[in-house]
Amino acid sequence: MDFFVGHFNYWVIITLMMTGLYVVISTGNLVKKLVGIGLFQTSVFQLYISLSKVRGAQPPILEKLPKYGSAEKTSQTVTELTATIPQVTALDPASVYDPLMGVVYSNPLPHVLILTAIVVGVATLAVGLALVVRIREAYGTIEEDAIDEAEYKIEVNAS
Amino acid sequence: MSFEMLLSNAAALVVVVPLLGGAIAMLLGSSRLAWSWSLICALVTFSLALVLLAGVLGGQNISYEMGAWVSPLGILFEIDALNVLLITLVSAMGLLALLYGLPTIDQEVDRHQHAMFFGTFLICVAGLIGVSITGDAFNVFVFLEVSSISTYVLVAMGSKQNRQALTASFNYLILGTIGATFFVIGVGLLYMATGTLNMADISRVLAETGSDRVVRAAFAFIVIGLGLKTAMFPLHTWLPNAYAFSPSMIGVFLASTATKVALYMLIRFLYSVFSAGQSFETAMFDYVLAPMAVTAMIVCSVQASFQSDVRRLLAYSSVAQIGYMLLGLSMGTVAGLAAALIHLFNHALMKGALFMAVGIAGLGLGVVRISEMRGLGKTMPLTAAGLSIAGLSLMGVPLTAGFISKYYLVIAALERGWWWAVVAIVVSSVLAIFYVGRMIEVMYLQEPPKTTDDAAVTVRSPILPLIALYVLVIANVWFFFDPSLPMGLANTAANELIGGGGS
Incomplete structure (x- = not known):
């Protein structure tokens, strides 16, 4: 059953x-x-x-980015983040700031x-x-x- | 943009040029302008393909990360010996079909639709090259549908000549969509099992985790889906009408590329993604693929012998020839796979030439049925000669490329110990002598129909289609004497796929 x-x-x-x-x-x-x-x-x-x-x-959905504080900046920071992702993955994961750390989200x-x-x-x-x-x-x-x-x-x- | 930068981005441009070029061609409006523009785009695409070919022949595989996204995350374009053969073939056939197409399209398609027609054609080329070049499983689906949807439109454009083109296109649309959807289900299940869409990555994960029921289901869905697009024997019913009623330029292009690209994808999935040797795959090769291939070779050759419409005859023969390729790949050996790839290349040359010759005959004398080809050897000597040479190549007569591929296929079958496959190859070749011989007999041994002034006239054929035809006819002979290009690539590819495991 x-x-x-x-x-x-x-x-x-x-x-x-x-x-x-x-x-x-x-x-x-x-x-x-x-x-x-x-x-x-x-x-x-x-x-x-x-x-x-x-x-x-x-x-x-990225609701807020605590590091940058305000919600208005979200769209701008998301663009920045997207632009840097190819480099980010090359770095040590521990040193990278992950805005979704600890959040369970759907794929x-x-x-x-x-x-x-x-x-x-x-x-x-x-x-x-x-x-x-x-x-x-x-x-x-x-x-x-x-x-x-x-x-x-x-x-x-x-x- | 400097020249070096242009070259290093050739892998992306080979898809982008025809895709954007197609959109621009649609806006041009004028028939001649759109054709010239398409020809330029096709020429650029072909040159870029040659750049890639030179790179691979130079000994290194090219991988290109789309938008510089790192490989398992982003979409990777991967070019090795296997798909560079396809990319070169598709771009060359696109160029030749365009060169061939102008006079026939003038007759077969309304003039105000020409710009749209050539634009759609370029997009179809872009889709097929995209399928061959990409290393991402879902990307394959997108490009497959880009090429398929434009193919449905192009096939339906034959409706000015014969309204059956519409129903042929509709049937193709229904079956093609079912095939593509099956493929997507398979890719979805693979994603479920492995969590990645990059083909090399899927293969790596599968090698680590082994197969479970989800993977086997994905395998079945993908084989059936691609089998529909390849026109694997019992799934081939859409093909004869689609080839026979489409505008002759599209018949030429589809017969030499569309099923070949789907077959390439099948090879890629069978040998590279699900690395060959897994027990369920070997069982599928022995008990499903090989029997189906042999049945196709014989049944469809018989069907071809009974056709009265020349292009339907050639279309049924195509399904039989796909049987040869499937037989080669179902052997699961390096020799078998290499023979399948050589035949894939040679068959494109011969079927392209045959469809071109029949199209030229149709342009000059309105030939549709074999009985209408009476005395073609006298009225259109050049076309008839081209058709005969390509026909001999289809039979597998020595001095033509067709002999090479059949020879290697027989050797591979003997090596594998499949004597029944050798018998099937011989029987199917004898049947090919029947249906090709029937055309040659009608062309040369029967008198041309009497015209009003009681003299057989020689019909002048337009020059561009003849040039395109003879490029292919000469290629058919050339690749008998010097088969090193397709053979070198096919052997390298087969060794990489079978010897190198998942790479």
């Missing part, structure tokens, strides 16, 4: 994933296929996001990756929908069976 509850997020994700994949395979309607693809991709986004969550941790990297993946997903969806529009103009239908039938008729007439 603990196994099921403890992996709750995975059960949800796998269900969504398989639903999406099934929709893509089973439906003959091109728009519904794209809906299935969308569902499938979104479930993968959730996989990434849920695996970066640390229980009881705060969001990966921000998967979020950033998924931001990119969302953009890719949107682009794919846009191209896919544009194609569906053109297919509808060319064939007068967006059902796969009807399209196949139209092509088959042409093939038979040609030969």
Whole structure:
């Protein structure tokens, strides 16, 4: 039972994933296929996001930098800090001032990756929908069976 | 910016130039201007690739830290013998396809769309080079999708000629996206298991911790995802139509690069990230990859023999040829992997030339079906000769590059003790004689269709496509007599991947 509850997020994700994949395979309607693809991709986004969550941790946001005191300077200091990170990692870790020392926070990297993946997903969806529009103009239908039938008729007439 | 600085940043520029160049080409508007600009960008990209090639041939691998972020944190571009071959191939084919493309695109795509078309093409080139060059697993996905999404658009541009290009592109989009998503799931699971995305780093962590169920699941997802993009045998259904109905310039470019880059990624993951020799991987090689490869070689060659559409014939033959490469890499030996890489290079040369020749014939005489190629040897002698030489190379006749790769593949199979693979190679080559021979027979032994004034006319072909075709045809012969470039790189790469472990 603990196994099921403890992996709750995975059960949800796998269900969504398989639903999406099934929709893509089973439906003959091109728009519904794209809906299935969308569902499938979104479930993968959730996989990434849920695996970066640390229980009881705060969001990966720099709230304040105690060393510099005031909150107004935060954005400026973050830029400075970012600029120096390549050098910082080369130094002895003990001598480096870590503003997140002792703070438990969720892993921000998967979020950033998924931001990119969302953009890719949107682009794919846009191209896919544009194609569906053109297919509808060319064939007068967006059902796969009807399209196949139209092509088959042409093939038979040609030969 | 000084010249030295330019050279030291060549690894980044080889992706940035076509990417930005593509965006600028789209803004140019005029067809000729956009084409010239794209050609310049492709030429610069190719020169940069040659700089990288010279660097690697000089004996040192190049690694380039994007934005100077230290390696496991930032994105690392890593260039060794394996991917420099791909980078050179993609940039050279991009250049040749553009050189070839102008007259065919005039006929196949509406003029007001030309600037967009060439821009999208450059972005596709950038994506493919990006996949080959990067050392970061998630970056691979991003570049893979950059190239794939532009490919869907480019394939669909064939719809002016034949509306089936639209459905072909849509099917490719659905299957390509499923493939890419499977790949992302795999990368996510790997990140879960290792906590890093840098490929060398993943490999290092996996070597330390060994594999568990998460790693094996990641392996399965990545192999299936990349298999879809590679058109590995049962996952190849999107390929024939996408190649056959796209504009001929895109057919040339895709046939010679797109599946090759995905195959490269597969090699990278199989041999470098999951270092070969883990038990589940060897089992996958022996019981999944090798049988599938052999089936592809025979079944798709048979399918090719029954096609009436020339480009569909070539596309099915491509799936069969991918079978050869998968067979080579599934052997898991240095000789097998090297043979696969040599075939990858040679196949790009021959299929590029074949698609070009068919495209030129289509431009002059509207050839789509094999029966329409009647008497091509008389009406378009140069094109027919080029097509025949490239076809002979596809069969694996001596004096052509195709012989070299088949020879090494047979040697590697014998070394491994896989006599059934040798049988399959021979059977598949005999089938290739059928389908290539059918084209040659129709071209040379049948009379051209009679024109109104009862005389067979010689059709003049535009000069640029012929130049591009003959560059490839000569390369096909050249790499028989002097195969040292692809062989040297392939052997070095195979030794590095298998001998050197995870590096």
